Amino acid sequence: MKWKELYNEKKVTATEAILKITSNSRIVTSHACAEPKFLFETLIQNKEKFENLEIVHMVAMGNADYVNGEDMSPHFRHNALFAGASTRKAVQSGIADFTTCYFHEVPKLFKEDFLTVDTVLIQTSPPDEHGNCSMGISIDYIKAATEKASLVIAQVNEHMPRTMGDSFIHVSDIDYIVEHSEHLIELNPPKIGEIEKAIGKNCASLVEDGSTLQLGIGAIPDAALLFLTEKKDLGIHSEMISDGVLELVKLGVINNRKKTLHKDKMIVTFVMGTKALYDYVDNNPMVEFHPVDYVNNPSIIGKNDKLISINSCVQLDLTGQVCSESIGYKQISGVGGQVDFVRGASLSNGGKSIIAIPSTAARGKVSRIVSVLDEGAIVTTSRNDVDYIVTEYGIIRLKGQTLKERGRLLISISHPNFREELIEKWEERYNSTYTNLSK
Numbered sequence: 184m185k186w187k188e189l190y191n192e193k194k195v196t197a198t199e200a201i202l203k204i205t206s207n208s209r210i211v212t213s214h215a216c217a218e219p220k221f222l223f224e225t226l227i228q229n230k231e232k233f234e235n236l237e238i239v240h241m242v243a244m245g246n247a248d249y250v251n252g253e254d255m256s257p258h259f260r261h262n263a264l265f266a267g268a269s270t271r272k273a274v275q276s277g278i279a280d281f282t283t284c285y286f287h288e289v290p291k292l293f294k295e296d297f298l299t300v301d302t303v304l305i306q307t308s309p310p311d312e313h314g315n316c317s318m319g320i321s322i323d324y325i326k327a328a329t330e331k332a333s334l335v336i337a338q339v340n341e342h343m344p345r346t347m348g349d350s351f352i353h354v355s356d357i358d359y360i361v362e363h364s365e366h367l368i369e370l371n372p373p374k375i376g377e378i379e380k381a382i383g384k385n386c387a388s389l390v391e392d393g394s395t396l397q398l399g400i401g402a403i404p405d406a407a408l409l410f411l412t413e414k415k416d417l418g419i420h421s422e423m424i425s426d427g428v429l430e431l432v433k434l435g436v437i438n439n440r441k442k443t444l445h446k447d448k449m450i451v452t453f454v455m456g457t458k459a460l461y462d463y464v465d466n467n468p469m470v471e472f473h474p475v476d477y478v479n480n481p482s483i484i485g486k487n488d489k490l491i492s493i494n495s496c497v498q499l500d501l502t503g504q505v506c507s508e509s510i511g512y513k514q515i516s517g518v519g520g521q522v523d524f525v526r527g528a529s530l531s532n533g534g535k536s537i538i539a540i541p542s543t544a545a546r547g548k549v550s551r552i553v554s555v556l557d558e559g560a561i562v563t564t565s566r567n568d569v570d571y572i573v574t575e576y577g578i579i580r581l582k583g584q585t586l587k588e589r590g591r592l593l594i595s596i597s598h599p600n601f602r603e604e605l606i607e608k609w610e611e612r613y614n615s616t617y618t619n620l621s622k
């Protein structure tokens with residue numbers, strides 16, 4: 184049968200599609216800004232028809248009505264691979280479960296049946312002339328999930344960019360098609376203050392011409408981009424990008440010309456931003472989307488010479504243990520791709536992994552650099568993996584340093600209000616007298 188006939192045969196209403204799902208099963212969905220909002224709304228509207236449906240996804244950018252509001256527990260249970268703004272409370276209170284996993288290994292959870300997949304909900308672009316729909320702005324784990332699912336439901340949305348790379352699913356691999364166009368979820372650029380600018384400037388000073396960048400989410404990576412306008416021939420190999428890169432692309436600073444892997448192409452696994460970013464990646468062969476087990480695989484990342492990764496954290500102890508995902512016991516995000524890129528940068532010739540943080544949090548009340556991590560804090564990046572640390576007070580490098588020296592270096596870039604206390608703890612710990620680095 185020709186694909187167009189197949190497509191028409193598979194077209195149903197959202198309710199018809201959602202009612203094909205059976206109770207006591209697992210649903211895996213596209214995440215972040217690719218979340219199929221209309222399919223979720225229809226699922227919630229029909230909640231009485233379902234019992235014990237497990238909903239698995241990574242970054243939550245939508246309303247997450249299946250865990251918020253009235254009691255959804257007889258109908259839905261969320262299993263989070265990352266705690267996002269709308270799912271954080273549910274994860275912290277135990278209403279939702281949390282499964283921890285390096286981002287590059289999430290496809291493996293599905294491929295090797297650690298998490299069996301019953302249904303997949305995706306959002307795609309309309310098919311091209313060959314019947315290929317693009318899964319758009321989030322490819323990451325969803326391709327692996329569609330390959331394992333017994334039921335694949337696609338919301339076909341004209342606003343979903345037709346992204347290039349390993350991002351396509353053929354109409355013949357979809358079971359039910361729901362045509363519904365709506366604007367995608369957008370992420371507005373973060374506010375960049377003076378502290379973020381100082382940190383961004385320090386990060387940018389570590390970036391040599393011809394480097395390939397991975398940028399985490401938030402104000403600090405975007406602030407670093409502000410200070411890269413005079414650099415030459417930068418490339419991107421990043422789990423994600425947001426609007427911050429567009430200016431450098433326009434200026435010709437990011438041209439991917441010197442990349443040692445995928446020369447001339449930007450490589451990502453998902454994007455989150457505004458319509459300007461979505462328009463940029465639409466039908467653009469210069470930006471390739473690939474599954475996360477490829478993009479975030481440390482050995483693939485390491486094939487990029489001069490790979491610079493820039494990520495952030497919540498707390499860092501004086502030996503270099505990095506907590507990036509919890510405040511004490513409270514899970515606020517997840518490991519995501521942080522460790523994938525810290526390790527990838529370490530494998531890269533001339534690579535540098537940077538953890539960049541404001542020296543304090545909670546409006547200056549607490550130091551992010553602490554003598555010991557808070558009780559319950561999770562070590563996201565081990566002290567054996569960590570390398571450069573940047574605050575608004577400077578840049579240090581921890582690789583090859585003794586524990587004592589690590590402490591000294593970290594204190595030197597901590598906020599002055601907390602240094603005395605940190606020195607006291609350092610002296611207690613090492614039964615030694617602290618001397619300044621300058622001595």
Ligand code: COA
Nearest residue numbers: 399400401494495496497498507516518519520521544545
């Ligand atoms: N003690 C108390 N509160 C703290 C704290 C600390 N040590 N550190 C942070 N907080 C608070 C902040 O004050 C802020 O509170 P607010 O929302 O009330 O202002 C909140 O926690 C979020 O912290 P902030 O540092 O502003 O968050 P961010 O948006 O810059 O994100 C991470 C930082 C570390 C949470 C984020 O980078 C992350 O999730 N990293 C792990 C995953 C990752 O690195 N992926 C890489 C590729 S995308």
